[in-house]
Amino acid sequence: MRIAVTGGAGYIGSHTVLELLDRGYEVIVIDDLSHGYRHNVPPGLLREITLSDTAAVKAALAEKPVDAVIHFAAFISVGESMQRPELYFQNNTCASLSLFTAMLQAGVRKLVFSSTAAVYGMPQSVPIREEFPYAPVNVYGESKVMVEKILDWFDPIHQFKSVCLRYFNASGADPQGRRGEEHQPETHLIPLLFRAIETGEPVKVFGGDYATPDGTCIRDYIHVTDLAQAHLFAVEHLLAGGASEKFNAGTGSGFSVKQMIESVERVTGKKVPYEIGPRRDGDPPELVADSGKLQRVLGWKPRFAQLDEIVRTAWNFERSRVISH
Numbered sequence: 421m422r423i424a425v426t427g428g429a430g431y432i433g434s435h436t437v438l439e440l441l442d443r444g445y446e447v448i449v450i451d452d453l454s455h456g457y458r459h460n461v462p463p464g465l466l467r468e469i470t471l472s473d474t475a476a477v478k479a480a481l482a483e484k485p486v487d488a489v490i491h492f493a494a495f496i497s498v499g500e501s502m503q504r505p506e507l508y509f510q511n512n513t514c515a516s517l518s519l520f521t522a523m524l525q526a527g528v529r530k531l532v533f534s535s536t537a538a539v540y541g542m543p544q545s546v547p548i549r550e551e552f553p554y555a556p557v558n559v560y561g562e563s564k565v566m567v568e569k570i571l572d573w574f575d576p577i578h579q580f581k582s583v584c585l586r587y588f589n590a591s592g593a594d595p596q597g598r599r600g601e602e603h604q605p606e607t608h609l610i611p612l613l614f615r616a617i618e619t620g621e622p623v624k625v626f627g628g629d630y631a632t633p634d635g636t637c638i639r640d641y642i643h644v645t646d647l648a649q650a651h652l653f654a655v656e657h658l659l660a661g662g663a664s665e666k667f668n669a670g671t672g673s674g675f676s677v678k679q680m681i682e683s684v685e686r687v688t689g690k691k692v693p694y695e696i697g698p699r700r701d702g703d704p705p706e707l708v709a710d711s712g713k714l715q716r717v718l719g720w721k722p723r724f725a726q727l728d729e730i731v732r733t734a735w736n737f738e739r740s741r742v743i744s745h
């Protein structure tokens with residue numbers, strides 16, 4: 421079976437490529453390297469193509485028959501999406517449509533799509549279930565809602581089957597240390613906490629006055645290898661003739677920013693310098709998935725359920741990165 425992975429040079433994509441290769445799938449990676457890294461892609465797999473080039477994508481999909489596509493390639497910064505919405509609608513919505521058009525032309529009708537908890541906006545309650553309404557509060561979330569809606573029409577019209585995985589907070593690194601989180605610029609909490617330890621420069625905690633037990637925001641941190649496995653199960657569901665579905669991809673457990681700081685201190689044995697700053701615009705106080713549907717329908721369950729285990733894999737990768745750079 422041959423799977424095309426867009427954005428396979430990025431954080432979650434590259435972990436999923438490892439999972440697919442470990443399970444014996446043939447893989448090609450379609451990535452323009454605008455954010456991903458060549459060193460994340462095993463030799464021979466990369467097709468350096470931008471998704472908006474429909475003809476080039478179709479040619480890559482037609483080299484040898486592709487059975488399904490896993491589509492990660494997208495811009496991911498919520499803040500930037502509110503300053504440059506055109507970039508996000510172009511790169512996340514229009515480029516996805518270009519990919520789907522190329523897939524139709526190449527006769528590929530199975531897709532796993534990287535969606536996001538941002539489609540729910542500020543949920544009325546937690547845990548969040550898949551049937552909660554679309555209510556994005558930023559352009560990033562809206563750009564993903566639009567793709568989910570395109571897919572809703574493609575199923576009955578084109579018999580195009582898709583699984584949308586709505587990610588909560590992807591975190592951690594490959595337990596064997598082969599891949600990890602390397603965003604440029606880095607905005608995610610765990611790598612920023614490591615950076616604070618390394619530089620002594622305090623990290624800003626975005627708000628300490630939320631209505632949560634310790635006043636800081638609560639998130640559902642899902643280990644990137646568990647998330648990669650969810651993609652594997654999703655693509656296998658489609659390859660077995662399964663129906664289109666939308667799933668939350670989270671663990672069902674929430675941890676606060678302060679709990680994350682404590683975990684990083686336990687794992688690293690070092691103090692994290694931090695200060696409580698103002699709230700960040702558009703940050704919901706608590707985002708926790710009801711992941712029951714993913715567990716029931718795909719038989720998935722998190723292998724890294726303890727926060728310290730997630731942080732330990734990230735810390736091992738961070739140390740190897742510091743040593744090798």
Ligand code: UDP
Binds near residue numbers: 589627
């Ligand atoms: N956060 C923080 N300081 C930072 C970065 C993040 O306090 O410098 C908090 C953020 O408010 C959120 C959590 O850490 O509650 C996770 O944020 P991240 O940006 O990693 O992911 P997001 O939840 O935005 O997808």
